[in-house]
Amino acid sequence: MSKLTTGRRLSWIRVLIVAVVLGALLVGGLYFWNIKKDTARAxxxxxxxxxxxxxxxxxxxxxxxxxxxxxxxxxxxxxxxxxxxxxxxxxxxxxxxxxxxxxxxxxxxxxxxxxxxxxxxxxxxxxxxxxxxxxxxxxxxxxxxxxxxxxxxxxxxxxxxxxxxxxxxxxxxxxxxxxxxxxxxxxxxxxxxxxxxxxxxxxxxxxxxxxxxxxxxxxxxxxxxxxxxxxxxxxETRKADxxxxxxxxxxxxxxxxxxxxxxxxxxxxxxxxxxxxxxxxxxxxxxxxxxxxxxxxxxxxxxxxxxxxxxxxxxxxxxxxxxxxxxxxxxxxxxxxxxxxxxxxxxxxxxxxxxxxxxxxxxxKKPVVSPEPAPMETAIVDDPAKSPYPVWNSQAAYPKAERIVWRGNVYEAKWWTQAEAPDLPASDAGSAPWSLIGPVLPGDKPEPVATVPAGLYPAWSAKNVYEKGDLILFEKQLFEAKWWNQAQSPEAAIQGAGDSAWMRLSNSQVNDIVSKNKKASS
Missing domain, CATH: 3.20.20.80 (Glycosidases)
Incomplete structure (x- = not known):
């Protein structure tokens, strides 16, 4: 007569199946965990x-x-x-x-x-x-x-x-x-x-x-x-189609x-x-x-x-x-x-x-920062002592390419303009007389006015006849004749008149001319 057992032993086949299933679950879990981690890193x-x-x-x-x-x-x-x-x-x-x-x-x-x-x-x-x-x-x-x-x-x-x-x-x-x-x-x-x-x-x-x-x-x-x-x-590595x-x-x-x-x-x-x-x-x-x-x-x-x-x-x-x-x-x-x-x-x-x-x-992706209280709006007052260009003045006339400072920013005139505020709203950028260049930077200082050595060029005279290209001094500034003229004051050019017979030279132009004269005389 055989003896009855109180338990049942698992066959090696069943053990192997359980191991395979557990291994698959583990590998699958690691796979999906890696995908999740990879996606999060990306x-x-x-x-x-x-x-x-x-x-x-x-x-x-x-x-x-x-x-x-x-x-x-x-x-x-x-x-x-x-x-x-x-x-x-x-x-x-x-x-x-x-x-x-x-x-x-x-x-x-x-x-x-x-x-x-x-x-x-x-x-x-x-x-x-x-x-x-x-x-x-x-x-x-x-x-x-x-x-x-x-x-x-x-x-x-x-x-x-x-x-x-x-x-x-x-x-x-x-x-x-x-x-x-x-x-x-x-x-x-x-x-x-x-x-x-x-x-x-x-x-x-x-x-x-x-x-x-x-x-x-x-x-x-x-x-x-x-x-x-x-x-x-x-x-040649790209196919024709x-x-x-x-x-x-x-x-x-x-x-x-x-x-x-x-x-x-x-x-x-x-x-x-x-x-x-x-x-x-x-x-x-x-x-x-x-x-x-x-x-x-x-x-x-x-x-x-x-x-x-x-x-x-x-x-x-x-x-x-x-x-x-x-x-x-x-x-x-x-x-x-x-x-x-x-x-x-x-x-x-x-x-x-x-x-x-x-x-x-x-x-x-950037860290969230608690919002700070909005700053009080205050009027921006331009300091001429720290402005690289003159502060805009509604009474002054500005020729093309003239630069000014207004409310902390530098602007450049696109054409002759007067009494048109640089930050005046415009229907489109093309109709605005000023181009915004950018802010006044820390450390900016007024651009020094280029000077011409005494006697290098004659002062303007209403009696003289001037040919195109002649250079003269007027109110300590250097001007070049745009065409033949007589008795036509450079004052009109200072005011930005486009039909003036004179063109006021920029600081860089003046410095170049003075430098060339120094080299020629040395």
Missing amino acids: ADSGEWYGSYVDATSTPFYPFADEVGKNERVVLAFVVADPKNPCSISWGGYYTPETANETFDLDRKVARVHERGGEIVISAGGLNNDELATACTDEEKIVAGYEGLLERYDSTTLDLDVEGNDLEDAVASKRRASAVAALQEKASAAGKPLEVWVTLPVDTRGLTESGLGEVDRLLDGGVGLAGVNLMTMNFG QSMAGAAEQAARSTHQQLIELYRKHGQEVGERTMWAKIGLTPMIGQNDLLGEVFTLKDAAELKGFATANGIGRISIWSANRDMDCGPNAADIERVSNNCSGTPQESREFARLLSTDMAEVSAT
Whole structure:
């Protein structure tokens, strides 16, 4: 007779099934937890839009006029001064000081901040040397960028590495070390520095040189906010029937996988969504450098959809200067222009299309600050002792290009005007007689009146006959005859009369003339 058991043993098959089920639940849970964490990290990155502005291209672009709240302006390009390789210059032409004197860069930047925008400093570019390429003194590289970021109140540095800079591995390591040191100093000062690297791509992704640049930046300890892709000039890697947007999307997908593998090599596991948030897209709007490659508004709409669907961290365009129709006077729109896109469009249409929702999303990522009580409205009284130009006077007449100060801002006359307040409301910007340049800056002082050495030019006389180009002095100011005249007082020119026979010379013109006379006599 058999003995009855009080319990039942599980077979090894049942144990195995239970283990498999529990393992699947654990793996599935970890998978979805990782996806959730990856999505959260991507959401915290803060997407943004910012047009590149070719700061030194003429006519100088009024980038402060229409920048939106939370938009960024990517100012290009800061490069090494050709005459002093460890010093900063704009485009190799202007020091920060002469950039302000020549095209009001400081004042335009201040205007961007007033409008709620941000400034990104873009360094490098195709045509000049980035600072770390030309300068071998790391401390001076750090100091150069640090001073520039402070001057323009910027917390974002965009390293545009292309051309010769991209092929110089020694300079690349120096750049990485300097930027890492710069980030460390910025963090210690409580003002973290966001760093992007902008690199050329084709539909296969980053080139070997581009991957090398990212590799060295990561190896050097740089905390990269992201890699911005120049989705332009694809050449033979773009299929004949492929749109420019399609080529850009293919380039982005290729780069996405490259970067995941590269970050993994550096011991950093970055999720799919987080990596998309570390990628930026910068198309060249309209006609690209290569004939037959035209990025249209349709391409922009398609690329914006792709960016939104994948959570792209940044969108830019090259460039704001070109975001307009070329008009009927363009001789050949198939040749790239610095001042228009070469494709039918409204002014700033690419920027409006691509920036939609980007600034709003970016704004939601910022810390919420308790609102402060609204300040009491007070009258702004201009202090002539601190104004770089005369304070506006309703009784005075102002000729074209004359500058004045009014209620804390600098304005420039578009044409002869009198008794029209600079901040008087106008139906549109085109009908206003004054252009707003930007605020009076801390440290501004009245511009000294240029003087002419005694006896250098004769005083005006009603009896004399003057030929075109003759120079005379009148009320301690230098005037040039516009045509033959006699007994026509320069007083009319002071009052801004357009039909005056005399043109009052500006301070810079007077200084140039005096300088040339000194050289001629020495």
